[in-house]
Amino acid sequence: xKFPWVAFVGRRVVKSMREFLWTHVLTAGIMALTLAxxxxxxxxxxxxxxxxxxxxxxxxxxxxxxxGLSSTEIQSILSQARSLPEVEEVRHVSKxxxxxNFKKGLGAQSGVLEGLTAEILPSSLDVRxxxxxxxxxxxxxxxxKLRAIQGIGEVEYPGEWVGKLHLVTLxxxxxxxxxxxxxxxxxxxxxxxxVKLAILSRKDEIEVMQLVGAPEGLIKVPFVIEGMIQGIFGxxxxxxxxxxxxxxxxxRLPSLVxxxxxxxxxRFLDLSGVSLLFFLGWFIGAGGSLFSLRRFLKx
Amino acid sequence: xIQLYRVSKxxxxxxxxxxxxxxxxxxxxxxxxxxxxxAGKSTLLRLLFRAEEATSGQIIVNGRNLNRMDxxxxxxxxxxxxxxxxxxxxxxxxxxLENVALAAEVVGxxxxxxxxxxxxxxxxxxxxxxxDARPPALSAGEQQRVAIARALVNSPILVxxxxxxxxxxxxxxxxxxxxxxxxxxxGTTILIATHDTGFxxxxxxxxxxxxHGRLASDTKLDPREVTP
Numbered sequence: 228x229k230f231p232w233v234a235f236v237g238r239r240v241v242k243s244m245r246e247f248l249w250t251h252v253l254t255a256g257i258m259a260l261t262l263a264x265x266x267x268x269x270x271x272x273x274x275x276x277x278x279x280x281x282x283x284x285x286x287x288x289x290x291x292x293x294x295g296l297s298s299t300e301i302q303s304i305l306s307q308a309r310s311l312p313e314v315e316e317v318r319h320v321s322k323x324x325x326x327x328n329f330k331k332g333l334g335a336q337s338g339v340l341e342g343l344t345a346e347i348l349p350s351s352l353d354v355r356x357x358x359x360x361x362x363x364x365x366x367x368x369x370x371x372k373l374r375a376i377q378g379i380g381e382v383e384y385p386g387e388w389v390g391k392l393h394l395v396t397l398x399x400x401x402x403x404x405x406x407x408x409x410x411x412x413x414x415x416x417x418x419x420x421x422v423k424l425a426i427l428s429r430k431d432e433i434e435v436m437q438l439v440g441a442p443e444g445l446i447k448v449p450f451v452i453e454g455m456i457q458g459i460f461g462x463x464x465x466x467x468x469x470x471x472x473x474x475x476x477x478x479r480l481p482s483l484v485x486x487x488x489x490x491x492x493x494r495f496l497d498l499s500g501v502s503l504l505f506f507l508g509w510f511i512g513a514g515g516s517l518f519s520l521r522r523f524l525k526x
Numbered sequence: 527x528i529q530l531y532r533v534s535k536x537x538x539x540x541x542x543x544x545x546x547x548x549x550x551x552x553x554x555x556x557x558x559x560x561x562x563x564x565a566g567k568s569t570l571l572r573l574l575f576r577a578e579e580a581t582s583g584q585i586i587v588n589g590r591n592l593n594r595m596d597x598x599x600x601x602x603x604x605x606x607x608x609x610x611x612x613x614x615x616x617x618x619x620x621x622x623l624e625n626v627a628l629a630a631e632v633v634g635x636x637x638x639x640x641x642x643x644x645x646x647x648x649x650x651x652x653x654x655x656x657x658d659a660r661p662p663a664l665s666a667g668e669q670q671r672v673a674i675a676r677a678l679v680n681s682p683i684l685v686x687x688x689x690x691x692x693x694x695x696x697x698x699x700x701x702x703x704x705x706x707x708x709x710x711x712x713g714t715t716i717l718i719a720t721h722d723t724g725f726x727x728x729x730x731x732x733x734x735x736x737x738h739g740r741l742a743s744d745t746k747l748d749p750r751e752v753t754p
Contacts, residue, residue, distance in 0.1 A: 231636040238637075432617055438575075439676070440604030441632035443597050 232445055239449040244456070247425055251457055254421040258461030258511060261414040262504050263468045268403035269500045270469060274493055275396040286361050288384040290352040290373045301350075304378045308352055313360040313369040318353045322346060349380065362393060411511065418457070418515030422450060426523050433523075443524065450516045458512025462505045470495060527553040527684065527715050528574065533583030535569055535739075543569040544739045547583070551717065553683075556710045558726055559719040561736035567719035570736070571688050574717070575607055576600045588683060605633045608677030608685040608714075612692035614669045616661040616676075622648060622668075623657040626675045633680055640679070647675040651705070667698035674705060685709060687718045691725075703729060 244251060290308070292301065301319060308317045320328070326345035330337045354373065356365065370382045426433065436446050473495050496504075528551040535544040544566045551557055559567045572578045573585060576592050585592040590603055616625050626644035631637060648657050651671045661669050670690060677685055687706065691699035703718075703725055710716045726733050735742040 231631065231634050234637060235631050431615070432619075435615055435617055435628070436632055437601075438604065438609050438615065439629035439632055440601045440607075440680075442601045445632055 236445065236448050236452065240452050240456075243425070243429075243449065243453055247428070250421060250425060251453065254418055255457045255460040255464065257417050257421075258414055258458055258508055259464035259468065261410045261511075262462055262465035262508055264410055265403065265407040265507065266465050266469050266496065266500065266504050267472075268399060268407060269503060270473065270496055272396060272399045272403055273497060273500055275399060277492075277494060279393060279396060286356055286366070286385060288354040288356070288366060288369055288373065288382060290354060290376075290379045291349040291381045291383075292351060293378055293380045294349065296350075296378050300378055304376055305352065307376050308354060308373060311369060311372055313356050313365050313372075314354055315357040316355040318355075320351045320353055322348050322350045325349070325351065352379070411507070414511050415515050415518065418454065418511055419519045422454060422516045422519040423523065425453070426450065426519060446524070447517070447520050450520055451513050454512035454514075454516030455509050456512070458508035458510070459505060460508075461512070462508030465504055465508070466496070466501055527551055527555070527588060528717070529584070529586040530570075530573075531584040531586075533570075533573065533580045533585055535566075535573060535578065536581045542739055544573075544580075544736075547736075547741055549734060549741065549744065551715065554710075554713055554715055556707065556716045556729075556731045557718070558729070558731055558733040559717060559736070560723060560726060560733050561721065561742065563721055564738075565721075565736040566739040567721070567736055568688050569739075571686050571717070571719050575604055575609060575686060605680060606683055608674075608680070608682035610670070610673050610677050610685065610687035610690045612689035614661070614666075614673045614693075616669055616672055618661050621658050621660055622653060622664065622672045622675075625661070625672055626679050629676045630679045635680075643679050644675065647678055648672070651675050665698075666693050666695075667701065670694060670698075670702055671705070674702070674709075678709065682714065684715045684717070687716070689720055690718060691720065691722065700728075 292304065296304070305317055305319055308314060322345045325348045329348065330340060333340065352373075354369065356369065360366075360369070366384050370384055373379055373382045433446055477493055528549070530547050530549045533544060533547040534542065536542045547570065559570060561567050569578070573580050573592070574587060576595060580593070587603060588606060590599070592603070595603065616622075617628070620628065623641060623644050626647060627637070627640040630640035630643055635643070645654075645657060648654060651674065653668060653671055653675070656664060656668055656672075661672065664672065670693070674690075677687075685706070690706070691702050694702060699722070706716055706718060707729065732745060734744050
């Protein structure tokens with residue numbers, strides 16, 4: 228594009244922004260609302276995934292050993308457990324260590340254990356899963372394999388909640404795309420209609436430009452840039468709105484924060500989430516403008 | 527400069543606006559396109575600057591075949607043509623100077639150069655004092671002169687005017703026609719559609735006459751003003 232055209236486009240965009248300020252603000256507001264709803268889904272999904280990751284890091288399977296095993300037999304069980312593909316680390320917890328942990332866990336109430344000995348507790352294997360196997364099916368498969376090892380009695384692992392949380396996260400992810408998709412299309416039409424209004428109000432100008440031989444790009448580009456500016460502005464508004472909502476929720480609902488394990492915490496949208504909103508804003512703005520222009524210039 | 531070979535235009539469902547038109551216009555000619563309302567004058571002009579496409583036949587303008595022209599080609603064609611309309615088609619939100627300069631700016635001329643060209647043209651057309659006025663504040667004759675200035679700002683090789691005097695009183699219409707004659711004297715090919723046959727008597731020029739969308743007559747004369 229020639230430099231005089233760049234300057235021409237710039238002047239037209241500034242002029243339009245001034246002349247149709249409130250139309251532009253209204254469109255950006257509608258876009259902000261849509262992006263905020265979509266961004267809300269992204270925020271919930273990202274935090275649920277964080278929660279799953281946090282809990283996943285703590286995910287261990289406990290295999291209790293039968294009484295009376297020799298140290299050679301325990302070593303053999305340990306090496307069999309370590310050879311399983313799902314296993315990252317296996318630690319033997321002796322009766323004594325289990326007893327100490329138990330007492331520590333009871334804290335001030337440990338007096339209730341008076342008269343009892345470490346012998347009442349079984350020794351166990353604490354099995355940590357590899358990252359790639361921290362989901363329900365793998366946990367269940369590992370538990371079954373551990374049970375099959377001679378010398379292992381009961382096997383315990385965190386129950387169905389892992390699977391349920393995983394399902395909820397999947398649900399949010401799908402809802403984000405389905406609900407967000409509807410909103411996205413609706414916004415595209417709203418933006419398209421607003422641009423159409425702007426185009427109609429500048430119909431004469433476009434007609435004159437066409438008659439004097441303005442290249443089509445020169446007619447389109449200012450509208451597309453205006454759409455992009457609206458989209459980016461809408462995205463900024465939506466991120467600000469979500470940020471305020473996030474702050475409000477974390478301050479007002481401390482119990483919500485407590486659900487999160489210490490390794491992970493309730494977080495605002497990460498860079499990819501914010502980038503996604505900016506990209507969508509940009510895309511809706513530019514797409515809506517192009518969509519209307521194509522239809523208008525055709526006629 | 528302009529060649530039309532067996533050109534027809536049919537509007538849906540089946541309304542023939544032009545039928546089998548065969549015309550050639552040489553470079554530097556001054557031509558009136560005449561005929562009563564509905565004869566097809568405006569349709570023919572619109573075909574020549576590709577506002578519409580012919581249903582059949584071939585149109586060549588300045589060596590370009592309009593049948594095989596994409597949108598970019600149409601824009602390029604119009605940069606070589608100056609267009610003047612009965613209803614002026616000026617933008618009421620812009621001043622006279624801005625209206626004229628716009629036509630130069632959109633073809634890539636710098637703002638400074640565009641405004642300089644526009645100022646010179648307005649001055650030449652006697653509108654120096656009206657350069658900052660917006661069209662609603664100008665008389666019909668002044669608006670038409672602004673429109674003519676806009677048509678000339680890119681030094682076109684061709685000027686098409688569709689009923690340019692339709693909204694002007696007799697005296698201003700006469701002045702406007704003389705203006706076209708002056709432009710023609712500089713070598714520009716001019717094609718003016720008008721239903722006012724009075725001009726044909728006063729301006730001794732070639733006249734292509736249309737009747738019901740068909741070529742009725744084509745008289746070739748030397749362009750010059752005949753004393754009334």
